Amino acid sequence: MLHLGPGVSSWLRRSAWTMILLAGAGAVGMLAGRPARPSSRFSASAAAPAEQVTFNRDIAPIIFQSCTACHRPGEAAPFSLLNYADVKKHARQIVDATESRAMPPWLPEPQKLKFADELRLADAEINLILRWVEQGEIEGDPADLPPQPRLVAGWRLGKPDLVLTANKPLTLPPSGSDTYWNFIFPVPIQETRWVKAIEIRPGDKRYVHHANILVDREASSRQREAEPGAGFGGMEIRIESQVFDPDSHLLFWKPGTVPYVEPDGMALRLDKGTDLILNTHLQPSGKPEVIQPSIGLYFTPHPATRLPMLLQLENDAQLDIPPGQKDFLVSDDFTLPIDVELLAIYPHAHYLGKDIQAFATLPDGTQKTLIHIAQWNLNWQAVYRYAEPVRLPRGTKLSLRYRYDNSEENPLNPNHPPARVRGGNRSSDEMCHLWLQVLPVNFDPAEGDPRRALQEALARHNVEKNPGDFEAHYNLAAMLQARDKLDAAIGEYQLAVRLRPDDAAGNNALGAAFVAAEHSAQAVGYLQTALKTRPDYFDARYNLGLALAGQNDFAGAAEQFRLALQLQPQDANVEANLGAALAQLGQLPEAKSHFERALEIDPHQPIAKENLGALQKEMNSH
């Protein structure tokens, strides 16, 4: 008996960019156990000798804890702060920078839920620096000087297991606006590996403001390069994916970042053929700079057993900010369908973003501030990891409230005079995104991956927010199909196709869903539409072959499979299905050669394997 293989080949296109984090925020821990000193800006002249602030006793500990990780040779800061002479040479600048909280760079306001590696100076410490300068920058007793922090040069975690270096360096011009550049790193591994840490060395750290790694499992970004290895520009990038495989880490680098080592069971999977995309924000320095980043990978033998997910709140659709508008509010609210632990948070807006807040309202009504940034600054955006996982039960409402300033008073306004600004990917557009890394807890493993329920609820939420959005419907459909809710999936694909009647991916997906539901007759028209829009669309060609075969039009099916082979000659499934269609037409020798070809490409191709045996018997019996 001959039969055809399953036909759904392209069903999920992720609309989100999948961001990955392994990195923690700051390089240093909290200052612990140091008594807060009573201090006042105007007490200097009255200070008794005992209250004299000295570098060695009072200032060096602050500097070593909070500044030196970056302010040393080879790191991101423009000058070193390693000793008395270094600090004295920048003393007033340090007073200004700490009083305005420009330094150390730490955007969140203090809150009850603590972040790991918080890099925020206490008011008392800031006052101490001020008093030291006012008192004449006294060096003090050498015996009081704490040892310099032991900081590693080069790779922070030691020699990586695998180092990838960008194919081509980028030359950053001496002036002009900030540059957003993406480097593609193919990962030369032959089998699946598990990554416990990634260290990003973005080239000369002084010119790289921050960098993200995105995992591209299907090499979909390469098509954006002008030539292989060249990289490509763009501030916001999207990775397309055909399978439900929620990348669950936020891989982020900013100056001072120490690579974060994932706990056992939380490793990042890398397969053969995976590309890592390094998305960088570069700032001109006044002279041409050559940037050639490297990535160091640290492997673990332990596969992931705990699978977190990135959950996105957003509302770019609400972003339509009139010129001059000083306080434009955008919101989003999403209710969790499952119990989770919140591990990390990553807010993102562009240059109009001002006040950024997220909070959780628990089922019992208590409210927790997840993050509050009163003075947003894109240049210092970061991923913030909670010191302890935050338990959020099912039914918790997650809320985002971002406020934007599109007035002349916002110095970072990209338009002068202010102009209408809408949501978009360019740096002059605006964004309203919040990523939450969550780990499902208290679930029944027998019911499958709990992240699917979360993903479906998110997709449904997006459709409610944006009922006229093609991708919202498309992604919900794909999610429903992944959860075997085929009829509901078809309904959503139909809504998507109604919004974009000529869209190749939408028509192909709808056609494929009909094939999967064994309604081949209804599939044909949509697949033909997909091919009219994109005649070289392999998936649609293959699916059309299956749809025709499903209606017993084996000649038509064979024709489509042959056309599909012209597009992808090395596809075992097409070879096998072509063999099956030819066998149905009685063309047994040709069928046999296609089965054999399929098994050459993939010795385990099940249709070819099963059919070839049956075919031999049938040919022998004649």
Next chain:
Amino acid sequence: MIPTLVACSGLAWGQQTGVDLDDRIVNPLTADPGKIVVLVFLRRDCPVSSRYAPVIQQISKQFSERATFWLVYPDKSDSPQAIRKYLQDYGYHLPALRDPDHQLVKLGRAQITPEVAVFDRAHQLIYDGRIDDWYVDLGRARPAPTTHELSDAVRAVLAGKTVATSEVRGVGCYISDLE
């Protein structure tokens, strides 16, 4: 902000000299008679100073026929070799002076790097302060400046007009930290 002491009066003419990269004493106000003079104060370790290099180079080129621009380095630990390398790295084609005793700093009333001092042909200080309003504060720069104090001042002096503002403080690194 910390009040910074700047000597504003009582300077005797003749003491305002710098040292060029061949260790010769130079009075920038009298070195190139007939032109107006702009002193540009820079610290090599100040990223804001460095980011201005293309802007300074471009403005100086625009007025090169009638204005002499001098780069002034007030850090006494800066060696001529280090400054030469900096000029080459940043593509400067302007004469540079070291100002280890801050004579030129006092003359030009400079407090921050980068700041400029614009003198008319009679050696009167007409404008001192920032180049433009690109930087709002440390770590925050506009996409592009909306005011152009240096160009405006040079243009006004060349046209014999009074300048609209005679002093606007810059954003960057304190020169007084070098004392």
